[in-house]
Amino acid sequence: MSSEVETSLAGECRNPNDQCRNNDERRDKEQLNATLELRASFVIRHSCFVIFTLPSAVRYLVKARVKLGKDRALVQAIDERVLGRGSIAGDEYLHNMEQARVTENGVAQWVETCFCDPPLSEERPYWEEYFDLLSVKDAHLRRNCRHENGTEPWACCNCDCTQKLEEKLRTQSMSFLNTLRSEKSDF
Structure with missing residues (x-):
């Protein structure tokens, strides 16, 4: 995987050549995951994914x-x-x-x-x-x-x-x- 590839918080690898979903759906997913990550009690970042845990329900x-x-x-x-x-x-x-x-x-x-x-x-x-x-x-x-x-x-x-x-x-x-x-x- 090249270093130019960005990673969304949802774990999707993005690069300029990808056929991706519409921008609204991507923005909504990124916003949701950014909010979830802020509430996370534990976060691990990797080049292709992010793992986080949330408090119990x-x-x-x-x-x-x-x-x-x-x-x-x-x-x-x-x-x-x-x-x-x-x-x-x-x-x-x-x-x-x-x-x-x-x-x-x-x-x-x-x-x-x-x-x-x-x-x-x-x-x-x-x-x-x-x-x-x-x-x-x-x-x-x-x-x-x-x-x-x-x-x-x-x-x-x-x-x-x-x-x-x-x-x-x-x-x-x-x-x-x-x-x-x-x-x-x-x-």
């Missing part, structure tokens, strides 16, 4: 109320798949809204997987465009997390606890998104 139960007059804009952002655009969390916002439930008093709740300290520091501005965040709490006891209690390092990478927590929420309340889209929406 924590699951939070988020409770929020849609801001007055923001319900239709939220539906539009979800339908157009632009909710959270520009965030390192990517499509996680859309997944969260698909899994979110609504209580009888109109409070949306969902399980958020977050690597930030403090919780939701990356996601908060995106959520606060549409929601008043009422609470952000650990979704389960950290002592039960195999990564956090030391029984299985990196267990969060393939953990099914988010899915289990979302299934539990499904049994307790109605779909937030279906309620939001209904004509009878009180948001």
Whole structure:
């Protein structure tokens, strides 16, 4: 490999002769990886790749109320798949809204997987465009997390606890998104 070849943070070797993806996609990927690298607790650089580790994931139960007059804009952002655009969390916002439930008093709740300290520091501005965040709490006891209690390092990478927590929420309340889209929406 020649020394003129640049390396993106995503590990792609770039050189002027490459047939590459469009510039917007490359810029977005570089921006995402630059942000991730800033949050990394450990970084190794090589001529063709960068390895970094992120802090462990924590699951939070988020409770929020849609801001007055923001319900239709939220539906539009979800339908157009632009909710959270520009965030390192990517499509996680859309997944969260698909899994979110609504209580009888109109409070949306969902399980958020977050690597930030403090919780939701990356996601908060995106959520606060549409929601008043009422609470952000650990979704389960950290002592039960195999990564956090030391029984299985990196267990969060393939953990099914988010899915289990979302299934539990499904049994307790109605779909937030279906309620939001209904004509009878009180948001």
